Amino acid sequence: QVQLVQSGSELKKPGASVKVSCKASGSRFTGYAMNWVRQAPGQGLEWMGWINTNTGNPTYAQGFTGRFVFSLDTSVSTAYLQISSLKAEDTAVYYCASGGNCSSASCDEGYFDSWGQGTLVTVSS
Amino acid sequence: DIVMTQSPDSLAVSLGERATINCKSSQSVLYSSDNKNYLGWYQQKPGQPPKLLIYWASTRESGVPDRFSGSGSGTDFTLTISSLQAEDVAVYYCQQYFSTYTFGQGTKLEIK
Numbered sequence: 001q002v003q004l005v006q007s008g009s010e011l012k013k014p015g016a017s018v019k020v021s022c023k024a025s026g027s028r029f030t031g032y033a034m035n036w037v038r039q040a041p042g043q044g045l046e047w048m049g050w051i052n053t054n055t056g057n058p059t060y061a062q063g064f065t066g067r068f069v070f071s072l073d074t075s076v077s078t079a080y081l082q083i084s085s086l087k088a089e090d091t092a093v094y095y096c097a098s099g100g101n102c103s104s105a106s107c108d109e110g111y112f113d114s115w116g117q118g119t120l121v122t123v124s125s
Numbered sequence: 126d127i128v129m130t131q132s133p134d135s136l137a138v139s140l141g142e143r144a145t146i147n148c149k150s151s152q153s154v155l156y157s158s159d160n161k162n163y164l165g166w167y168q169q170k171p172g173q174p175p176k177l178l179i180y181w182a183s184t185r186e187s188g189v190p191d192r193f194s195g196s197g198s199g200t201d202f203t204l205t206i207s208s209l210q211a212e213d214v215a216v217y218y219c220q221q222y223f224s225t226y227t228f229g230q231g232t233k234l235e236i237k
Binding site: 035044045046047061062095097099100109110111112113115116117118 | 126163165167169173174175176177180181186218220222223224225226227228229230231
C-alpha cells in the first residue's frame with residue numbers, strides 16, 4: 001500500500017496561486033489514479049478529480065475546471081495540485097488519495113485505500 | 126451524478142451499544158458484470174484524514190476491528206458498529222465509486 005505525504009499549510013492572499021504536493025512512497029508510483037479531495041471547514045468531502053499516474057492525463061470533476069490543475073513529476077513520485085486566482089471560498093483542507101487502477105488508456109474507479117495527511121490552504125487578505 | 130444520502134446526520138450511542146448508520150444512493154451502485162456494490166465507508170476523526178473501513182459494501186479493510194461491518198445492496202447500505210468503543214467517536218462517510226465518486230454528507234457519531 002502506498003504512503004502519501006503532503007506539503008505543509010499555506011496562507012495566501014486572494015488572487016494568488018498555490019501548489020500542493022503529494023509524495024508517494026512504499027509502492028510503485030504508477031498504475032493507479034491519484035485523486036484530490038477537498039474539505040471546507042466543518043464540511044464534508046468533495047471529490048475534485050484524478051490524474052492517471054501512467055499518462056499524466058487529468059480528469060476534473062464539475063466545479064473544478066479552469067483554476068485547478070493536476071500534474072505529476074514521476075521522477076520524484078510526486079503529484080501536485082495547483083490552484084490559481086485563489087478566492088476566500090477555496091479555504092479548505094486538500095487531500096490526495098490513491099484509488100482506482102489505471103492503464104495507459106484510462107482509469108477505473110476504486111475505493112481510496114491511502115490518503116495524505118491533508119494540506120490546509122487558507123485564503124485571506 | 127449519483128447522490129449519496131446518509132441518515133441520521135448525527136447519532137449518540139452508549140458505550141458497548143450498537144450504532145447503525147444508513148446510506149442511500151440515488152441509483153444502484155451494483156455492477157451486474159461482477160455482482161459487486163461499488164460502495165465504501167470511511168471514518169474521519171478530528172484533525173485526521175479519512176480512513177477506509179469497508180469496501181465493496183461489506184469487505185472489511187485489513188486491520189479494521191471486526192465490530193465494524195457493512196451490509197446492503199443496490200441503493201441501500203448500512204454501516205454497523207456492534208459494540209461502540211470510545212475510540213469510534215468520529216464522522217463516518219459513505220462513498221460510491223460506481224460512476225466517478227460522490228460522498229454522503231457524513232454522520233457524526235458521539236457517546237451518549
